[in-house]
Every structure is written in structure tokens, then in C-alpha cells.
Amino acid sequence: MISYLLLMVLVLVALETPLAATLASRETERVRADRLADATRFASLADVALRGGSPGPIGSELDRYDELYGIGAAVVDRDRGTVVASPSWRPAPGTRGALDVALAGQQASGPDSVLPWVDGPIVVAVPINDGGEVLGAVVTTTPADGVREAVTIWWLLLAGAGLLAVLACVSTAFALAGWVLRPVTELDVVTHEIAEGDRSARVQHRQGPPELRRLAASFNHMTDAVSDVLDRQRAFVAHASHQLRNPLTALRLRVEELGPSLGDPQGQAEHQLALAETDRLALVLDALLTLARAERTENLRLTVDAAAVAASRVAAWEPLARRRSITLRLDTEAAPAYARTVPTAVDQALDALIDNAVKFSGAGGEVTVEVRGRDDGTTLRVRDTGPGMTASQLDQATERFWRAPEAQNIDGAGLGLAIVAVLVDASAGRLSMYPNGPRGLIAALWFPASLPLPADDGAQEASSPSARC
Numbered sequence: 001m002i003s004y005l006l007l008m009v010l011v012l013v014a015l016e017t018p019l020a021a022t023l024a025s026r027e028t029e030r031v032r033a034d035r036l037a038d039a040t041r042f043a044s045l046a047d048v049a050l051r052g053g054s055p056g057p058i059g060s061e062l063d064r065y066d067e068l069y070g071i072g073a074a075v076v077d078r079d080r081g082t083v084v085a086s087p088s089w090r091p092a093p094g095t096r097g098a099l100d101v102a103l104a105g106q107q108a109s110g111p112d113s114v115l116p117w118v119d120g121p122i123v124v125a126v127p128i129n130d131g132g133e134v135l136g137a138v139v140t141t142t143p144a145d146g147v148r149e150a151v152t153i154w155w156l157l158l159a160g161a162g163l164l165a166v167l168a169c170v171s172t173a174f175a176l177a178g179w180v181l182r183p184v185t186e187l188d189v190v191t192h193e194i195a196e197g198d199r200s201a202r203v204q205h206r207q208g209p210p211e212l213r214r215l216a217a218s219f220n221h222m223t224d225a226v227s228d229v230l231d232r233q234r235a236f237v238a239h240a241s242h243q244l245r246n247p248l249t250a251l252r253l254r255v256e257e258l259g260p261s262l263g264d265p266q267g268q269a270e271h272q273l274a275l276a277e278t279d280r281l282a283l284v285l286d287a288l289l290t291l292a293r294a295e296r297t298e299n300l301r302l303t304v305d306a307a308a309v310a311a312s313r314v315a316a317w318e319p320l321a322r323r324r325s326i327t328l329r330l331d332t333e334a335a336p337a338y339a340r341t342v343p344t345a346v347d348q349a350l351d352a353l354i355d356n357a358v359k360f361s362g363a364g365g366e367v368t369v370e371v372r373g374r375d376d377g378t379t380l381r382v383r384d385t386g387p388g389m390t391a392s393q394l395d396q397a398t399e400r401f402w403r404a405p406e407a408q409n410i411d412g413a414g415l416g417l418a419i420v421a422v423l424v425d426a427s428a429g430r431l432s433m434y435p436n437g438p439r440g441l442i443a444a445l446w447f448p449a450s451l452p453l454p455a456d457d458g459a460q461e462a463s464s465p466s467a468r469c
Contacts (some may be wrong), residue, residue, distance in 0.1 A: 097126035102137035183208035337373030339447035341427035357384035
């Protein structure tokens, strides 16, 4: 718009500047032509005054002319002496040059153009001839106020017309730019909505130029294709987990039935390893199903009391921690800590983090679940005294099926932190992990805050069942 406006102004200046100069010259020329005609008539009457030394009829003509039009006039001889002059006659700055030209036998008038910011009268001088001999000259000085006012009015009209033209062009350009860019703006908005998880957002493909309409239709087609692929992928994981669970259960039963028929101690040991592997495979399938459900969760967010949820999860995991000689405690403030998350995000995330902390802390370890509510959100930290992870391991911890080299023989599917990351991202929160000095790991969750719910709704949400990972 700025470049277009600059171009319009340059075009208007290029067109209107010569026109303004022409109008000023035309108005000035009109007055000069009238004064030259008047001065020529006075010159035809002035020869008597120059030859006889008395004003004669030219004196009364000049007085009457000055009285009617307010224009000073004078008759001068060849020596520039004033022979007859009207009452308002006063020599002007350009009078001397005009007389030089007139006494040389030519008509003189100036200036060529009267401009609004230039002062000074219009001076006209006509020679008085007698048989080819120049006897003197008639000179008039016309106030240029009228001409200057007329030129100013013309220039204001030109400026107004140019301004109207600029406004009309700018309005048209705005409408055109809006017509062209509105689909682009809508495409940008829909892209952000899809990136935030609303895969139902689409672009109106009946607006704007044909090229942008085709672009919008192609974008909608691409979005449909990507959404379909994601749905198929997630549906495959969910269906595969379900379909594999039944044959896995049947396989485990058959393996269990083989136990009594094995009398060899080595066979019994292998039998126990086979049962352990089937249990491990069952855990992997359950984790895959949980991950598929978490990724499929829409961005419907609920307000929960994170402190109450944390208390329920600590109570649920406390027996297992006590059995493993691990101290599990809750550190929370007295006031509720509200957070806005997708359904069961806090439950499942704490389950996964507490499970890992209890699993890796070892006998005599300590696990602390800390809840802190602030104006901008709620933070939950799970501290443990386990072996922790290196910086490179922390970078890979949320990858699916990733496990630390020293944890390969510990039960787990390697999907717990991946599920936590998906749930936190869907809730517009943050997951961060860092060492807990002098030993252990801190896993911190942050969820955005929200207005508190009524007591019944909050209690219902806090007591909702959680899905173990």
C-alpha cells in the first residue's frame, strides 16, 4: 500500500505540476493582454501631451482609469521624465526594465506568471511612436492580488482533485488488497488452529482470486489427507493392541499349563523366563494403547485440583513404595492448586513419573511429589534419589521405546515418558527433567492455571479414575 500510494503521488505531481504552471501563466497572460490594450489606447492619446507640454485629454483619461480600476499609469518622455501620472501611480521594482524595452520601441510586460507566494504588481509599458520615432512610453502597474487569488483557487482545486483521486485509489487498493489477502489471512489462522490440535478447521475456498481459491482447496485436501493418515495410524495402534491382547493371553495360559509337565530344573527356569516375557509383552501392548488414546485426545480441557489429584496418586502408590522400602511423601500447600488440562492428564502423568521414581530409586530411597500453585499455573515435581540420567539421556528420555542402557533388564516398555510428553503438550503445558542434587532426578510438570470450579465439580474431577501407564 505504501509503494502504491507513493507511485500515485508521483504520478499526480507529474501531471498536476505542469497544469498548475499553465493555469498561473494563463491567468497572468489574460491580465497582461488587457493592460497592453489599455496602454496602447493611452499611447495613442499621449502624443499631444508630449509635443505640447500640457496634459490634455490623457490626464483626465488616466485619472478616470485609476479611479475605476485602481491601476496606476503614467506617461514618460524619452528622458524618463514623468509627463502625466494618475493619483496612485508609484514606480514598481520592474518599472525601470519595462521602460527600457518600451523606449527601445517594443512592448514590455511582466512577470510571465503570478505565483501565490510572489509579491509585486504586473508592469506593462508601451512605446509612444510618431512616424517611427519614439517620443516616450505609457507604463501601468496593476496590483496582482486578484490574479494571485485566482491562481491560488485554481491550485487548491487541483490539490483537492488530486487528494480525492488518491483517496479513491487508496480505497480501491484497500478493497483489492483485502480481497486478495483475506484468504491468505484465513489460511494463516486455520494453520495455527490445526497446529494447536483442531484438525477440524478448514479454509473457505470460495473467496479471493482463482489462484488462492485453488490454494485453499488444495490446503483443505492436504489437511483431510493428513488427518486421515493420523486417524488410521492411531486406530491401527489401538486395534493392534486390542487384537494382540487376546492371543497373548491365550499364549500365556498355554505356557502356564506347560509348567507342571516340565520336570527338568533347566526347563522350569526357561518356563519362568517365557512367562516373564509374556508379561513384558502385555505391558508393551497396554502402553501402546494408552499412548494411542493420549494422542487421539482432543483439546477439550477441564479444570482440576492438581493438589487433590496428587494426593490420590501418592495414596495409590504408597503400598508399592512401602513394599520396596521406599519413602513416598507428598509436599503441597494448604490451598488448592488448580490446573486446566485434557482429561486425566495429571493422573496419568503422575502415575508414569511416580512409577519410574519408585522403580529406579531402590531400597531406602525417597520419592517426593511436590505441588505448587501460582497465578500463571501449577507446577508438580517428582523428586527421587535414584541414579538419575546424563544430559544426553535426558534429551532422549521422551522418545518412544527408549531406555537407558543400564535399565534394559528392568521391567517397562519405554513409553511412560512419551505418554507424559503427549499429555502435557495436549494440555499446553511443559515437561522438564533435570538432576536432583546430590543424586537422583527431578521431573517437573507445569500446567496453565484456570478459574476454580465449584466444590462438587472439583471433587468429582479429583476423584476421577486414572489410567496407569
